[in-house]
Amino acid sequence: MTPLLAVDNLHLWYDAGGGRVVRAVDNVSFALEKKGEAIGIVGESGSGKSSLALALMRMPPKNVARFDGSVRLAGQELTTLSDDQFRREIRWRRIAMVFQGAMSALNPVLRVGEQIAEPLLLDHRYDKPAAGARVRDLLERVGLPADFASRYPHELSGGQRQRVGIATALALDPDVLILDEPTSALDVSVQAQILNLLKDLKDAPGISMLFITHDIGLASDLCDRIAVAYAGEHMELGPAERVLVTPHHPYSQLLLASLPRLHSDVPPRPMPGDPPDLSALPKGCRFRPRCPYAFDACREHPPAIPLPDAGHARCWLNDRNVAGARFETHLPTEARLD
Amino acid sequence: MALPSATLAPDAAATAALVALDDVSMVFRTNKGLFRSGQVTAVGDVSLHIARGETLALVGESGSGKTTVGRISIRLLEPTGGRVWFDGQDISHMPEERLGWLRKRAAIVFQDPFSSLNPYMTVSELIAEPLVIAGVRRRAEREERVRAALTAVDLTPAARFMHAYPTAMSGGQRQRVGIARALIREPEFIVADEPVSMVDASSRVEILNVLRGLQRERGVAFLYITHDIASARHFADRIAVMHLGAIVESGTARQVIDHPIHPYTRALIAAVPEPDPANRFRRRAAERWQDEPGAAIHLECPHGGSPTAETFLLQVPGEAGHLVACHVAAPLAR
Ligand SMILES: Nc1ncnc2c1ncn2[C@@H]1O[C@H](COP(=O)(O)OP(=O)(O)OP(=O)(O)O)[C@@H](O)[C@H]1O
Ligand SMILES: Nc1ncnc2c1ncn2[C@@H]1O[C@H](COP(=O)(O)OP(=O)(O)OP(=O)(O)O)[C@@H](O)[C@H]1O
Ligand code: SF4
Numbered sequence: 001m002t003p004l005l006a007v008d009n010l011h012l013w014y015d016a017g018g019g020r021v022v023r024a025v026d027n028v029s030f031a032l033e034k035k036g037e038a039i040g041i042v043g044e045s046g047s048g049k050s051s052l053a054l055a056l057m058r059m060p061p062k063n064v065a066r067f068d069g070s071v072r073l074a075g076q077e078l079t080t081l082s083d084d085q086f087r088r089e090i091r092w093r094r095i096a097m098v099f100q101g102a103m104s105a106l107n108p109v110l111r112v113g114e115q116i117a118e119p120l121l122l123d124h125r126y127d128k129p130a131a132g133a134r135v136r137d138l139l140e141r142v143g144l145p146a147d148f149a150s151r152y153p154h155e156l157s158g159g160q161r162q163r164v165g166i167a168t169a170l171a172l173d174p175d176v177l178i179l180d181e182p183t184s185a186l187d188v189s190v191q192a193q194i195l196n197l198l199k200d201l202k203d204a205p206g207i208s209m210l211f212i213t214h215d216i217g218l219a220s221d222l223c224d225r226i227a228v229a230y231a232g233e234h235m236e237l238g239p240a241e242r243v244l245v246t247p248h249h250p251y252s253q254l255l256l257a258s259l260p261r262l263h264s265d266v267p268p269r270p271m272p273g274d275p276p277d278l279s280a281l282p283k284g285c286r287f288r289p290r291c292p293y294a295f296d297a298c299r300e301h302p303p304a305i306p307l308p309d310a311g312h313a314r315c316w317l318n319d320r321n322v323a324g325a326r327f328e329t330h331l332p333t334e335a336r337l338d
Numbered sequence: 339m340a341l342p343s344a345t346l347a348p349d350a351a352a353t354a355a356l357v358a359l360d361d362v363s364m365v366f367r368t369n370k371g372l373f374r375s376g377q378v379t380a381v382g383d384v385s386l387h388i389a390r391g392e393t394l395a396l397v398g399e400s401g402s403g404k405t406t407v408g409r410i411s412i413r414l415l416e417p418t419g420g421r422v423w424f425d426g427q428d429i430s431h432m433p434e435e436r437l438g439w440l441r442k443r444a445a446i447v448f449q450d451p452f453s454s455l456n457p458y459m460t461v462s463e464l465i466a467e468p469l470v471i472a473g474v475r476r477r478a479e480r481e482e483r484v485r486a487a488l489t490a491v492d493l494t495p496a497a498r499f500m501h502a503y504p505t506a507m508s509g510g511q512r513q514r515v516g517i518a519r520a521l522i523r524e525p526e527f528i529v530a531d532e533p534v535s536m537v538d539a540s541s542r543v544e545i546l547n548v549l550r551g552l553q554r555e556r557g558v559a560f561l562y563i564t565h566d567i568a569s570a571r572h573f574a575d576r577i578a579v580m581h582l583g584a585i586v587e588s589g590t591a592r593q594v595i596d597h598p599i600h601p602y603t604r605a606l607i608a609a610v611p612e613p614d615p616a617n618r619f620r621r622r623a624a625e626r627w628q629d630e631p632g633a634a635i636h637l638e639c640p641h642g643g644s645p646t647a648e649t650f651l652l653q654v655p656g657e658a659g660h661l662v663a664c665h666v667a668a669p670l671a672r
């Protein structure tokens with residue numbers, strides 16, 4: 001079956017001046033297989049999560065050094081479309097996004113209804129009364145009373161503003177919704193409300209999602225699969241259950257170990273070392289300077305090694321021939337974990 | 339298990355405490371327009387105590403009054419009701435000019451490492467500023483103390499960071515500069531107000547470990563304000579849960595997180611997303627809570643009490659230190 005959204009060998013590099021190139025998205029591949037599926041993209045600050053989203057929306061900044069790869073939506077190659085075609089047919093209509101910090105980015109002088117109607121007015125099917133009716137539908141869909149249309153952003157709480165951002169992205173019934181840190185400034189109770197809303201949207205009408213967060217706990221609550229980003233690459237990809245229980249990349253293992261657990265007294269362990277400089281990456285494996293398991297092979301850059309669950313791990317430990325005995329000792333197995 | 343219908347206040351512990359709040363309230367006056375004015379009761383009758391070298395976590399959702407309690411505890415705010423004690427002295431209404439000693443012995447770390455540091459000052463100038471204000475004239479002494487503070491928060495070698503600007507540092511490093519600044523006058527008590535909520539999830543532990551180290555090695559007491567109850571389990575000795583300006587439950591992590599009694603504590607715990615496959619795709623209890631700004635949230639009382647009724651603070655039978663607020667001064671079952 002043709003996947004809904006297939007991304008292959010995507011690159012988005014920035015020119016940071018002085019000959020420095022920032023490899024923010026570096027050879028990234030994944031696919032949203034079907035309607036209603038959600039992939040979580042997790043990783044620390046600066047790992048290239050927002051850059052991936054901007055690449056998919058075809059909204060790169062001006063200082064691009066490299067932007068290529070393949071993005072297919074229901075089989076249609078998008079990268080060969082002209083900017084004009086992409087704007088008319090794809091952006092907001094098929095792929096929509098809630099931007100990082102959208103909550104504080106609402107236009108303060110526009111009423112909520114006017115903000116949500118903005119993408120609708122791009123569409124000739126909506127005249128003014130039709131747009132008004134659609135806005136009321138959308139508000140209801142995200143759990144806000146229809147009369148919120150006449151409110152200004154400062155009259156809303158953070159959670160309510162985030163709902164307005166989601167309603168705006170839903171305006172033209174997209175197939176794919178990209179959410180960049182949609183709940184990171186909200187407290188747990190409001191966070192839970194937004195996640196409940198996203199779970200509903202996944203079920204009906206079956207919107208597929210790319211959920212970007214630095215909090216793997218949040219991603220695990222909503223997502224079917226999880227991709228772990230580090231230094232521009234996706235170090236691991238797999239079904240959420242598997243990644244959470246038997247992570248096959250040392251970075252994923254350390255990321256999970258760094259989270260304080262609610263019902264366990266095992267103390268969280270800090271992540272060793274410092275985040276990498278994306279314009280001066282280490283040779284070989286990018287995680288090598290921080291990796292407790294690094295060995296000789298890691299001087300070579302590891303490929304995305306396929307795993308039996310159709311995911312991958314970009315770490316030599318997953319290649320039995322290269323890792324030798326380490327293959328058994330450093331990778332958790334389901335059996336050993338119980 | 340039946341309990342006598344009496345209100346129990348933690349008096350004995352409070353007298354030995356470094357910091358104690360006794361029935362503290364805070365009513366803010368607000369100006370809604372030219373001629374209308376209103377009142378907001380941000381905190382109502384809160385009592386708590388923190389021993390030397392102890393960390394008390396104050397958890398609860400946005401607007402529950404955590405920051406207000408934190409600011410009152412070191413008299414950055416003057417309470418409108420109740421009493422505040424610091425090392426046995428009543429500081430509730432002490433005039434600012436007589437609070438110089440408290441400014442040395444207590445400090446605060448703010449939530450936002452990005453806006454709380456002046457971008458035009460070097461790390462060394464930022465950390466030394468409280469000393470300059472306190473009148474420490476000798477430059478060599480100031481430098482020595484900056485170096486020690488940087489070492490205490492693991493920004494080493496200190497020389498590498500002293501002349502850096504905060505804009506060139508990561509969020510985690512900036513927050514450690516904020517902590518070093520709070521440490522410079524060697525306080526006995528630090529209010530840490532959401533010290534890691536703006537920091538990357540994977541860098542949080544490193545900062546909380548720095549705070550834990552200060553507590554263990556120097557005997558600093560902390561009020562750790564957070565809405566992340568999982569982190570409270572690992573970095574606090576006791577947890578107090580705040581809801582609508584009142585403390586509804588307090589005790590050890592085992593008591594409050596593993597055996598919560600108050601419906602709000604239970605709802606708060608159920609809302610935590612855990613990276614645990616067994617906990618996925620669940621609908622959270624949160625939909626019962628309204629998210630209108632300032633809206634009052636009333637949870638059903640499982641004992642049939644009226645939400646407007648008087649609240650009693652009850653001691654859970656057989657669980658020393660586990661206190662629960664209840665409208666019905668009657669059975670408390672675990
Ligand atoms: N226009 C740009 N020019 C140069 N470098 C950039 C530009 N935009 C982002 N970067 C750099 O690219 C890297 C990836 O940034 P990106 O915003 O994608 O990270 P992120 O994973 O979303 O981080 P966060 O969790 O902090 O939002 C970072 O090192 C960032 O500093
Ligand atoms: N100076 C003030 N004037 C009027 N109202 C105030 C003032 N400071 C705080 N409040 C109100 O008091 C209540 C408690 O605020 P506080 O900042 O203590 O909450 P909090 O628990 O720290 O919330 P958050 O998690 O969002 O920081 C809120 O309703 C707030 O709007
Ligand atoms: S390839 Fe080597 S250095 Fe990289 S994560 Fe695997 S073991 Fe560590």
Ligand SMILES: [Mg+2]
Pocket residue numbers: 049050051100180
């Ligand atoms: Mg980002």
Ligand SMILES: [Mg+2]
Pocket residue numbers: 404405406531
């Ligand atoms: Mg606060």
